[in-house]
Amino acid sequence: MTDTATILKEMREKAPLVQCITNYVAMNVAANVLLSAGASPAMVHCEEEAGEFAGLASALTVNIGTLSPLWIGGMKAAIDGATAKGTPWVFDPVAHFATDFRRNAARELLERGPTILRGNASEILAFSGATGGGKGVDAGDSVEAAEETARRLASERTMVVAVTGENDFVTDGTRSARIHGGSPIMPKVTALGCALTCLVGAFAGARPDDPFSATVAALSFYAVAGSHAHDIAEGPGTFAVHFLDQLASLTPAELEAEARITLP
Ligand SMILES: Nc1ncnc2c1ncn2[C@@H]1O[C@H](COP(=O)(O)OP(=O)(O)O)[C@@H](O)[C@H]1O
Numbered sequence: 001m002t003d004t005a006t007i008l009k010e011m012r013e014k015a016p017l018v019q020c021i022t023n024y025v026a027m028n029v030a031a032n033v034l035l036s037a038g039a040s041p042a043m044v045h046c047e048e049e050a051g052e053f054a055g056l057a058s059a060l061t062v063n064i065g066t067l068s069p070l071w072i073g074g075m076k077a078a079i080d081g082a083t084a085k086g087t088p089w090v091f092d093p094v095a096h097f098a099t100d101f102r103r104n105a106a107r108e109l110l111e112r113g114p115t116i117l118r119g120n121a122s123e124i125l126a127f128s129g130a131t132g133g134g135k136g137v138d139a140g141d142s143v144e145a146a147e148e149t150a151r152r153l154a155s156e157r158t159m160v161v162a163v164t165g166e167n168d169f170v171t172d173g174t175r176s177a178r179i180h181g182g183s184p185i186m187p188k189v190t191a192l193g194c195a196l197t198c199l200v201g202a203f204a205g206a207r208p209d210d211p212f213s214a215t216v217a218a219l220s221f222y223a224v225a226g227s228h229a230h231d232i233a234e235g236p237g238t239f240a241v242h243f244l245d246q247l248a249s250l251t252p253a254e255l256e257a258e259a260r261i262t263l264p
Pocket residue numbers: 119120121137138139164165166167168181182183184185186187191192193194196222223226
């Protein structure tokens with residue numbers, strides 16, 4: 001079995017508890033994506049308990065989609081709790097280029113050293129200082145345009161960077177991979193990127209010693225499930241339903257046969 005299929009199998013056997021600090025739009029979507037895939041989500045963001053809870057979780061994910069000062073306190077407490085235990089954490093810098101408040105928060109969170117950074121092309125590109133074509137939470141740039149920034153960030157900060165879009169790009173600064181598949185309907189269903197960030201957490205929780213392979217596996221699994229859902233969906237509404245069913249039913253053997261991963 002390839003690494004990607006093995007990691008899916010391990011993730012389902014472990015059913016990792018993933019602490020998701022995500023936005024109001026994504027909470028329900030992401031919890032359903034994790035349950036369908038075989039992980040155990042918990043949306044816990046309150047500062048009073050987020051750090052303690054991180055000590056119980058196999059992975060933490062942090063997303064600034066609907067940010068407020070209170071949430072930033074919860075994020076920092078959770079990151080400190082995860083870091084103290086060596087638990088992987090994934091950062092999703094939703095629209096961090098849009099306002100000073102978001103920009104400053106994203107910079108502070110990035111300084112805390114995520115294991116994995118996952119964003120759309122405009123979000124990753126904006127870390128280079130380029131204005132780019134992002135419109136709020138939606139990307140307006142190609143993944144290719146963000147690849148150099150992704151490589152530089154990954155090497156400078158010793159983390160894995162995943163850029164998603166029509167084709168995804170993953171790098172740890174040394175190794176890189178492109179993942180093909182998915183569906184053009186995916187950006188028309190809200191919070192599928194945010195939910196993917198949480199799923200990357202689940203895979204990293206199953207393979208904490210190899211976040212690069214875990215990220216490639218998570219994105220490949222999502223892409224194959226997305227391609228399957230595309231074939232039977234009639235539009236964004238039915239896609240969302242079929243996508244959950246595909247995440248639940250896709251086997252490691254099917255993933256092995258259908259994952260399309262290329263090395264740049
Ligand atoms: N045009 C597309 N074709 C195929 N898959 C896509 C396309 N656009 C986005 N995706 C997929 O949708 C998921 C969410 O990615 P993206 O839309 O980049 O994130 P976000 O929702 O954070 O903007 C990823 O799995 C990505 O591969």
